Amino acid sequence: MTRTFSDSQNAASAMELIERLQRRFADRLEAVAHxxxxxxxxxxxxxxxxxxxxxxxxRLGVVETTVFNRATINVSHVHYDDIADKRxxxxxxxxxxxxxxxxxxxxxxxxxxYTELRDGSGSWRLMAxxxxxxxxxxxxxxxxxxxxxxxxxxxxxxxKQGDKYFAIPSQQRTRGVFHFYLEGHKGDSFDxxxxxxxxxxxxxxxxxxxxxxxxxxxxxxxxxxxxxxHQLRYHTxxxxxxxxxxxxxxxxxxxxxxxxxGTLGSIPTYVDKPYMASLKENVPDAQRPLVDxxxxxxxxxxxxxxxxxxxxxxxxxxxxxxxxxxxxLQLQASGFVVPPTVQNHKA
Numbered sequence: 001m002t003r004t005f006s007d008s009q010n011a012a013s014a015m016e017l018i019e020r021l022q023r024r025f026a027d028r029l030e031a032v033a034h035x036x037x038x039x040x041x042x043x044x045x046x047x048x049x050x051x052x053x054x055x056x057x058x059r060l061g062v063v064e065t066t067v068f069n070r071a072t073i074n075v076s077h078v079h080y081d082d083i084a085d086k087r088x089x090x091x092x093x094x095x096x097x098x099x100x101x102x103x104x105x106x107x108x109x110x111x112x113x114y115t116e117l118r119d120g121s122g123s124w125r126l127m128a129x130x131x132x133x134x135x136x137x138x139x140x141x142x143x144x145x146x147x148x149x150x151x152x153x154x155x156x157x158x159x160k161q162g163d164k165y166f167a168i169p170s171q172q173r174t175r176g177v178f179h180f181y182l183e184g185h186k187g188d189s190f191d192x193x194x195x196x197x198x199x200x201x202x203x204x205x206x207x208x209x210x211x212x213x214x215x216x217x218x219x220x221x222x223x224x225x226x227x228x229x230h231q232l233r234y235h236t237x238x239x240x241x242x243x244x245x246x247x248x249x250x251x252x253x254x255x256x257x258x259x260x261x262g263t264l265g266s267i268p269t270y271v272d273k274p275y276m277a278s279l280k281e282n283v284p285d286a287q288r289p290l291v292d293x294x295x296x297x298x299x300x301x302x303x304x305x306x307x308x309x310x311x312x313x314x315x316x317x318x319x320x321x322x323x324x325x326x327x328x329l330q331l332q333a334s335g336f337v338v339p340p341t342v343q344n345h346k347a
Contacts, residue, residue: 001048003056006079006090010122010190014114015077017194018094021112021201022075025096026060028209029071036216038066042073047259055079055090059262064269067216069099069235072265084118091115094201097266099238100212103231104219106132106139107238108208109176109266111248112201114194123184124197126158128204129166131176133234134227139211140177146207147180150199158182161335168241170282175241180204183337232303235268236275239306242266243294243314244287247332253315254322260315261308270303286328293317 005012026042033040040062048056057076062068079090093113100107111127130143148155162179180200187193242249242264252263273295280291297313298304306314322329 001052003046003048003052003077004079005055005077006081006116008079008081008090008116011077011079011090011092011114011116013190013194014092015075017198018075018092018112018114021094021198021205022060022073022096024202025073025110025205025209028205029068029098029212032209032213032216033065033067035213036067038068040065040067042071045262047262049078049256049258053082057259057262059265061265065101067101069101070265070267070269071098072096072262074262074265076259087118089116089118089120095266098208098212099235099268100216102216102219103133103223103227104136105212105215106130106136107176107268108204110201110204110208112197114197122190123186124182124193126182126185126197126200127162127180128200129162129176129179129181130208131238133231135177136215139215142211143204143207144178146203147200150203151180151182154182154185155180165333165335166241167333168237168245170279170284171237175238181335183335232270232272233275236271237279239267239271240276240279240291240294243318244283244290245331245333247329247334250318250322250329250332253318257315257319261311264311264314267306267311267314270305271298273298273300273302273304284331286325287331289325290318290321290328293321 030040042060042062044058044060046058055077057074059072059074061072063070073096075094077092080086080088095111097109098107109129109131113125114122116122128147130140151158158180162181163174165181166175166179168175185193187196249263277295280288283291294314294317297310297317
């Protein structure tokens with residue numbers, strides 16, 4: 001069984017870019033690891049949508065190395081050329097999260113995707129956000145300045161939308177220190193839009209990998225217990241945001257169950273179960289059963305390992321919760337525009 005691909009020329013062109021960005025990011029992360037004595041090589045895991053009939057994907061990843069707590073760079077291509085009543089014709093996406101081991105090295109999330117509807121219209125989504133457990137102003141400014149230099153007039157809007165999307169209302173904070181999010185970016189032509197996405201994505205990838213390499217050189221090789229504890233709490237908060245607020249993650253889980261572990265690949269390798277339970281205190285009533293389900297899926301060990309089996313169970317927890325309480329979807333994150341493919345979950 002192999003993946004099939006949409007007949008759309010634009011989808012094929014978008015996929016070519018996304019796969020090229022995936023390889024660029026993996027190569028640069030491997031180079032950073034090797035410079036720090038880590039012989040990491042990203043391994044590939046493939047998954048299929050409907051046995052490949054409607055596409056699938058491949059994620060490059062590593063877990064628990066000297067440099068990386070967890071790193072995953074997922075490419076997906078889903079299409080419904082053969083189902084005329086599907087509003088979505090194809091979707092091509094690069095979704096990546098990097099969680100380094102060292103508490104002074106920041107995590108990063110990026111997402112670049114092209115979605116084409118049945119009527120032939122298409123749009124891009126661009127996300128890049130810096131998520132440190134220990135905020136370092138120089139790193140934040142460096143990442144922010146790099147994206148500002150290539151994003152043009154859309155930069156301020158992207159930052160405002162990113163801050164809105166990655167807000168955690170119950171904790172009165174955002175997930176990270178800098179968030180860039182453009183939905184439905186438009187240019188004069190598809191080629192113009194694609195060139196803009198490549199420029200922004202390449203800048204985000206190159207800036208982060210340079211920043212990561214520099215931070216690992218500057219960071220003390222000795223990490224205190226307090227630093228590790230602070231990082232674990234932040235990783236728990238990161239997982240909480242993904243599991244209770246991230247609309248894209250929830251949409252993916254509700255649409256299909258053929259890549260649950262990959263869909264929840266952004267959650268760090270370990271979390272603090274008691275702290276996760278404490279985050280229930282200020283959430284809306286409709287989210288409290290969800291937090292209970294998340295906590296019950298976690299192991300009692302400290303720190304609690306988020307294995308692939310736990311990820312698979314967490315996917316079922318989310319699926320059951322929103323199937324039983326569909327109104328709770330209104331509490332999830334959104335930017336200024338909810339994309340048509342996640343306004344409902346029948347894409």
